[in-house]
Amino acid sequence: MKKTTIICLILMLSVSVFAYENHGYDKYEVRYIKEQITADITLQQTLREQNAWQNFLVNHPHWFVSFNQFNLKPHRAYGEPIDLLNGNSTADKVMHFITNELSDFNIPIADISLLDIRENEKYKYLDFYQTYNGLKVHDSRLYVKTTKDDKLVTFGLDVFSDINLSILPTISENDAISNATFGIANAFTNAIVKTDLKILPVPEHNKYTYRLIYEVEFETTISVGPAKYLCLVDANTGELLMRKNTILYETPPPATVHVESNVYAVQPYIPTTVKDLINLRVHVNGTSYYTDQNGDLSLSANVGSNVYYGLEGRWSKVETGGTTPGINTTLGATNNISFDNDATSQERSAYYHVNVVHDYMKTIFPTFTGLDFAMTTNVDVSGSCNAFYGGGSINFYAEGNDCHSMAKIGDVVYHEYGHGINDYRYGNSGMWNGALGEGYADIWGLSITQNPILGLGMSSVDPNDFVRRYDIDRKVYPQDLTGEVHADGEIIAGCWWDTYLGFNNMGQMMDLFKDTYDSAPDGPGGTEGIIFTDILLEALMSDDNDGN
Numbered sequence: 001m002k003k004t005t006i007i008c009l010i011l012m013l014s015v016s017v018f019a020y021e022n023h024g025y026d027k028y029e030v031r032y033i034k035e036q037i038t039a040d041i042t043l044q045q046t047l048r049e050q051n052a053w054q055n056f057l058v059n060h061p062h063w064f065v066s067f068n069q070f071n072l073k074p075h076r077a078y079g080e081p082i083d084l085l086n087g088n089s090t091a092d093k094v095m096h097f098i099t100n101e102l103s104d105f106n107i108p109i110a111d112i113s114l115l116d117i118r119e120n121e122k123y124k125y126l127d128f129y130q131t132y133n134g135l136k137v138h139d140s141r142l143y144v145k146t147t148k149d150d151k152l153v154t155f156g157l158d159v160f161s162d163i164n165l166s167i168l169p170t171i172s173e174n175d176a177i178s179n180a181t182f183g184i185a186n187a188f189t190n191a192i193v194k195t196d197l198k199i200l201p202v203p204e205h206n207k208y209t210y211r212l213i214y215e216v217e218f219e220t221t222i223s224v225g226p227a228k229y230l231c232l233v234d235a236n237t238g239e240l241l242m243r244k245n246t247i248l249y250e251t252p253p254p255a256t257v258h259v260e261s262n263v264y265a266v267q268p269y270i271p272t273t274v275k276d277l278i279n280l281r282v283h284v285n286g287t288s289y290y291t292d293q294n295g296d297l298s299l300s301a302n303v304g305s306n307v308y309y310g311l312e313g314r315w316s317k318v319e320t321g322g323t324t325p326g327i328n329t330t331l332g333a334t335n336n337i338s339f340d341n342d343a344t345s346q347e348r349s350a351y352y353h354v355n356v357v358h359d360y361m362k363t364i365f366p367t368f369t370g371l372d373f374a375m376t377t378n379v380d381v382s383g384s385c386n387a388f389y390g391g392g393s394i395n396f397y398a399e400g401n402d403c404h405s406m407a408k409i410g411d412v413v414y415h416e417y418g419h420g421i422n423d424y425r426y427g428n429s430g431m432w433n434g435a436l437g438e439g440y441a442d443i444w445g446l447s448i449t450q451n452p453i454l455g456l457g458m459s460s461v462d463p464n465d466f467v468r469r470y471d472i473d474r475k476v477y478p479q480d481l482t483g484e485v486h487a488d489g490e491i492i493a494g495c496w497w498d499t500y501l502g503f504n505n506m507g508q509m510m511d512l513f514k515d516t517y518d519s520a521p522d523g524p525g526g527t528e529g530i531i532f533t534d535i536l537l538e539a540l541m542s543d544d545n546d547g548n
């Protein structure tokens with residue numbers, strides 16, 4: 001009883017570790033190779049320098065080798081063809097060669113038997129297997145390749161000279177079956193233990209350890225269809241060492257996801273429309289995936305797994321009171337997800353608009369990665385009728401005092417994010433002039449909407465109320481400087497808007513605008529006259545192709 005409990009604990013441990021490492025392609029699979037096996041150049045060199053290989057090279061100088069790093073014998077050795085003279089059949093000749101020329105590698109000759117010879121137009125291929133006290137050694141293979149006229153060109157010695165264990169099992173076949181089928185959810189049938197025990201060499205920590213094993217087979221069903229598992233169970237400890245489905249599916253079961261929601265795509269007086277939620281995080285089995293530019297994702301993960309969809313993703317993490325709206329559910333084959341009932345319209349709209357402005361910004365600064373992170377997007381911040389940027393987050397006040405949440409107004413979100421662009425992209429250390437900051441933040445809004453009126457829809461009582469507009473009452477320097485940052489910012493933003501109107505092409509205006517992020521005129525409050533003039537100069541030079 002006690003033993004069974006311990007075995008169960010071991011099994012639970014090994015099964016759960018496996019599932020984590022393999023993202024659940026087959027959650028029932030168990031492997032006995034626990035370490036990733038990689039070539040160790042130093043060890044390979046050390047083994048080449050040892051007597052066994054050096055002695056071989058004395059007789060066969062034009063040969064090369066890579067070693068099995070666990071039994072320390074050649075895994076593949078190859079070189080100039082070696083004549084095999086002694087013996088009648090090819091197998092006899094090969095055995096003679098192994099016995100006489102490879103004795104330094106401690107091959108357990110008495111336990112080696114021929115398994116198979118295959119031939120094609122050029123070569124013969126011989127496989128030998130190993131036994132230990134009459135039991136087959138799993139994964140043993142002594143491999144030889146010869147030319148058609150029996151010249152040896154390759155050999156490999158994946159055999160084991162240090163096996164030492166009892167071949168009497170201490171657990172019953174029934175226990176082996178119950179351990180092999182541990183954790184299987186659906187009913188299983190045809191569980192059998194194969195007649196012969198075997199020896200399993202397990203490579204770990206630079207050597208092999210040897211296990212006496214039962215081979216168990218059973219059939220069941222998994223999410224994709226029928227399954228027939230081959231299992232190796234330690235005949236002494238009961239540990240499930242391998243469980244492998246012998247029915248091979250071409251692809252892991254795919255699941256498709258589409259995420260969309262109703263959002264205020266422009267402003268609150270224009271009814272919501274359904275928009276794809278892009279770059280949105282989908283978390284399954286320890287891995288985060290993201291929806292694409294259509295709000296789609298197809299992933300290879302177990303249908304039936306727990307899945308989390310968050311109103312967060314590559315570029316925005318929406319929070320209300322520190323909490324991100326999320327949907328926890330089970331992954332189906334097809335998953336059409338909407339946040340309409342799981343997030344407020346201001347949360348959904350904010351998420352949507354941050355993705356719009358981030359992706360637009362990337363069209364202007366394609367190689368800039370400073371804003372490639374999920375910016376905290378706070379919604380329903382206490383207060384009303386305002387929004388702000390600060391410290392790498394954007395923040396929108398709650399609805400109230402006759403104001404809508406500005407998270408529902410696209411160009412206000414773009415403006416706040418524009419402050420982030422100023423902060424992360426302008427010059428060497430970000431923009432610090434207040435008026436310049438406000439004006440430049442507006443340009444990110446104006447250039448996306450191509451609408452000179454910013455903040456339309458801010459009022460919950462007057463649909464015509466707005467924040468700023470650039471099509472009338474143009475402000476100019478110096479007579480309109482007031483010292484208030486938004487008002488003074490209108491001078492420089494108005495310049496850029498008029499430049500756009502002059503070109504009648506937003507892309508051409510933005511080409512000049514973006515260059516000023518590199519020249520980066522800036523200065524303290526009160527120096528706007530100098531800064532704006534510097535910007536004009538930079539823009540004129542940017543617009544000039546020949547330096548005259």
Ligand SMILES: [Zn+2]
Nearest residue numbers: 415419438441
């Ligand atoms: Zn601002």
